[in-house]
Amino acid sequence: MEGKQLGGRYEILHPLGEGGMAVVYKAKDHLLNRHVAIKVMNQKLHEGEPAIQRFIREAQTAGKFSHPNIVNVFDIGNENDLYYMVMELIEGPTLGKLIEERGPLPAKEAISIMMQICDGLAHAHKHEIIHRDIKPHNIMCTANGTYKITDFGISRLLSAATQYTKTGTVMGSVHYFSPEQACGQELNYSSDLYSLGIVLYELVTGDVPFDADQSVAIALKHLQEPVPDPRDKNQALPAALCDIIYKALEKKPEDRYQSAEELKQALQKALFAPAHALETPEENQCPTQTETAVTVETARSKPRKFFRFALLGTIPLVLILGFVFFNVSGEKAPKKQQTAQTDLPADTQPGDKQLQSTKPMTPSTEQAHHEDKNADKQEKDDNQLVPEPEREKTPSEEPSKEEPGSEEPDNGNPPPAQEPSPVTYIVIVDQFSDQANADNCVQSLKSKGIEASYYETSGDAGTVYVVSAGEFNDEQAANARAEDVRNAGYPNAKVSKKE
Known part of the structure; x- marks a missing residue:
């Protein structure tokens, strides 16, 4: 195909990728002087007229879209029974390739990607189009970080019977089937949202939730088995994102998000939640049944713990107060008794004075006598409120010498510092x-x-x-x-x- 010219303007340069339905080539549009991608339908499918009609309908459907998160379709043609579709060229990797190279992505990055895909799906759903094959390999990444959905309607080219037996594209798709898609029921928009939930699970864990050796076994897991806890593969998964995954992967369509806008709002709320909600998973993980029971028991035990700590805190307080009381009383009683013996007032009886004068005073007694007199004198001075003599002022009490004539505040405290102006x-x-x-x-x-x-x-x-x-x-x-x-x-x- 290299060098072949289609429609008199598209020169095939080299292949970009190949699937069971078509081969995608890079081409040069000589009329508009730009590079494009051309999807050429597999000629083996030409035997069935419905397949050709569906290929044409896919191009016509995608051609209605004009959205930054959907790959644009520019043209469609047929040359010598070679059906082709001319599309926007995106030379960046697919989301599937990104997961293979990097493994689990950080929560914020995964949410940002999913919000873009939600925008693209919402636009398609408004045009009453169900993609039916949402998976990482059908999501392209541009050079500026924009993610775009491609391959609308490809799964419609496959019958329900071949979806379980064909290899390649089928094995890649069955991992993202919704339960109703796996059992051949009628699909609605929530089927795409289920597939998008599988993509989110893979983004944050690096693996799909359901896997087996055979496609039928994987489909049965979508129908019967609960979603494995994504924290088993990524312990740093925040609770908010964990809840979104579980709701998107509900078995019943009515229990999931009912629109791409609703799913985006949940993602946006998780993205702009406080930083700890996405960065400290130890405190914000989805609670297990055991953790919930422990939390309830802890809540019930709080009143008992309160009274226990109150009682333990009261006992030392009573002991301390008692110790202080008895020590103060013990110090005052000897002092009064000693003062009565050594420092009698002036109206004491003469016989008592003679008794006092005839009793010898030891050096320790004399020292105690002077100490008690000084203490009584100090107490008397305090009671008479004698003004204190003028003392030397400390540096903190001296008036400021920086500005002569300036007045200090009445409370002696320095003036409050001016608050800095807010910074934007x-x-x-x-x-x-x-x-x-x-x-x-x-x-x-x-x-x-x-x-x-x-x-x-x-x-x-x-x-x-x-x-x-x-x-x-x-x-x-x-x-x-x-x-x-x-x-x-x-x-x-x-x-x-x-x-």
């Missing part, structure tokens, strides 16, 4: 010389759930369009938003103080 932090995504590029950047960020806008500024090179992703009073919040922008495919994002 702005997240700068990138700068563009072309307004259209700035607008594309803003639209791309908004499609990923990140609010953004741009403004004009003048410089040496002329007018520059600066794209920002919000202003914050908290530097930590600004850094978190910048990290989200970088994860969304804009590595130049940074935080600057607003002048």
Whole structure:
């Protein structure tokens, strides 16, 4: 096929990939001077007219879409019984290749990717289109980090019987079947959301939840077995994301999310939850049945623990108060008795004075006598409120010498320090010389759930369009938003103080 020209304008360059239904080539559109991708239908399927009609219908259906998270279809043609479809060229990896290379992705990155896919699915569902084959290999990643859904309607080319027996594409698809798809029931939009839940499970664990040697065994697991706990493969999985996975993978369609918008809202709530909700899984994991029982028992034991600690705290307090009381009483009683013997008041009887004077005083008694007199004198002075003599002032009490004539506050405390003015932090995504590029950047960020806008500024090179992703009073919040922008495919994002 290399070098072959289709439709008089598309030159086949080289193959990009091959599946059971078609081969995709890189081609040059000489009329518009751009590279495109051309999907050429497998000629073995030409024997069945319904297969050709479905291929044409797929191109017509995808051609109705105009969304940043869906691969655009530009043209369709038939040349010498060679049916082909001309599409937007995306040379980035598939999501499946990304999982193979990196393994489990961080929670924030996985949520950001899923929100983009939800946007694409919501657009398709509004056009009453069910994809039926959502899987990582049908999701492409562009150079700027935009994820796009491709291969709409491919699964419609396969009958229910061949879905379980054909190899290659079938084995890849059966891992993402919804229970109703596995048993051949009528599908609705929630079937795509179930498949998207499988993709999310694989994004955060690196593996699909149901696997077996045979396709039929995998389909039965979708129908009968509960979803394995994703924390068994990724202990850092946050509780919020764990809950989303379980709801998306409910067996009954009515128990799942009812629309792609609803699933996106749940993902967005988890993404913009407090940082600890996604970064400290030990405190936010989904509780198991045993953990719940322990929590209830702990709650019941709290009143008993309170009274136990109150009683243990009261006993030492009573002992301390008793010790202080008896020691104070014991110190005052000897003092009064000693004072009565050694320092009698002036109106004491003469006989008592003679008795006092005839009793010899030992050095220790004399020392105690003077100490008691001094103590009584100090107590008397305190009771008479005699003003204290002027004493030398400490440096903290002296008036400030920095500004003569300045008055100190009445309480002697230094004046309160002035609070610094609040700082505003702005997240700068990138700068563009072309307004259209700035607008594309803003639209791309908004499609990923990140609010953004741009403004004009003048410089040496002329007018520059600066794209920002919000202003914050908290530097930590600004850094978190910048990290989200970088994860969304804009590595130049940074935080600057607003002048």
